[in-house]
Amino acid sequence: MPSYQHIEPFLSVKQPGLARWLSYIGLGLGVLLLLSSIQLFINIQLLLKDKASTTNGADFISVTKTITNANMGKDNSFSDADLANIKAQPFITDAAPLISNQFRVKASAGSIIPFSTDLFLESLDDKFLDTLPPSFSWSEGEPEVPIVFSSDFMEMYNVFAPSQDLPQLSDKTMSSVGIILECYSPAGIQNYRARIVALSDRINSVLVPASFMYYANKNFGGVTNVNASRIYIKTTDANNPQLLRFLSEKEYRVNKDRTKFGRVKQLLQAVVSGLAGFGVLVILLAMLLFSFYLQLMIAKSQHNLRLMLTLGYSPGWLSKTVAKKWVPVYTTIITIALVLTALLQWGFQHQVMYERDELSPLIHWMVLLTALVLLMLSILTNYRLVKKLLSRLG
């Protein structure tokens, strides 16, 4: 059976000129742009993943009523009607009030940590917590109250502790610190032991079980029905324009970090997606150039190709043999682009990101898969074009 080298003298195949080298370079740049955009997109996802506020695709944000000169001094808590209205919005998956203490609470840590302060306590529906150890529960009569403490607060404590001659606390040692909660009521002071059982990245508060808060507000504060000053809402997208419009209309404030954070991430993703789109365009243009070259080659060789078909050459075999000639070209270009992307990723992780754990120094499998798909598509498109051109000769 003949091979390409036997039929090559019969085809008008010129050595690569400037135009062809330009199309090779164009294809390589396009592929590099696309692959590195995909890797960058993945890097953004990994680096800017806010584990605490986002779970299973949901965003959790805290909402308060905006305090203005007009409503300052008035009751700015959320009523049941407010809460029901919030829950009824289609862009809000769920909402829960943060119930705060209606009595004075003082916390101290005994002789180990000579620290004493007035404190605020809050409680929140368990399903909004990012961390829920089994020990976070309380029943009437239990002398010890579990606390879920904000990790931001813990970090703040560890920052100022040395200046106050107080010991810094690690995540492991914090649970061994015995806390005394002094609950003040008209009838006197009731002391409870307390222990930090978990740190929350999501909720900036000192949380106690809802059962304790209800009991304490009733027995020390004399109130059972407490309206919340803060609401936590669960939504699929903290940057949903409808959500933002609703909050604005209602004059509700949100913790802007979350939304700003989300906006930055969105912007970066948009830029990278734009780059990827540009990369695809460059690839398409390069492939178009290749196809022009193929069409020219086949047009110039049509007399000989037609005669070969007349003499018994199979159009399928001719298509495959001519198209196969391009496989090494595509493979080389895409491999070079892939290697460059891998080097860029390694450099990014090592030199720019100082070997952060969230990032791998290796390229993501999706980048590799994209390169393989691109290669297959190039080969297939090439083969189909050659086959189509040859079938017109037959």
Add this chain to the structure above:
Amino acid sequence: MQIFVDNILPVFFDRANTANSQVWNQSLSFTKGENIHIIAPSGSGKTSLVHFLYGIRKDYQGSIRYDMNDIKNFDAEKFAVWRQRHISIVFQDLRLFTDQTVLQNLEIKRLLSPFHANSPVEAMAKKLGIENKLDKPCSTCSYGEQQRIAIIRALLQPFDFLLLDEPFSHLDDANRKKAMALMEEESQSRKATIVLADLREIEYFTSERTLHL
């Protein structure tokens, strides 16, 4: 292996003008091993007939069947296989690759579907007196030399039928006889049929049947 020709007539022919033809509008069969001599004056459609039989033209009425398969229904791949293994041809207009050498012209066909265990190109070229032309471009060969090249090319593959369209028009008597002898020898080794179409009777061609177009 048989070719059945059923009432074929070129679409550009007037049926009335073919009343005396032994081919047009007739039902014929060509059996493998039976040589056919078609005598056709100029303009009678000799080349058209050969092209119809080879399948490169379909502008005719009627049908041509190879065994029971109408060749009008062959797709490009089926034609390719058929032309590699079952039918060979010497075109009247030769259809060589003029920019390539004689050897390249022969090898491009031989490699496709070789019949001989070892390449017979040099031996055949020597028999027909063109052994010194193998590395020369075809365009530098005379028309007679090119005819001999086309003849050798047709004999390098397996075939059941060998179609010849005025293959000796530019050969002298001696070369005609040598070429005919070579073709008959190769045809007999394949137990194949030669269908020779020419303006006049070729006396040194042994045929079982003679048809007038």
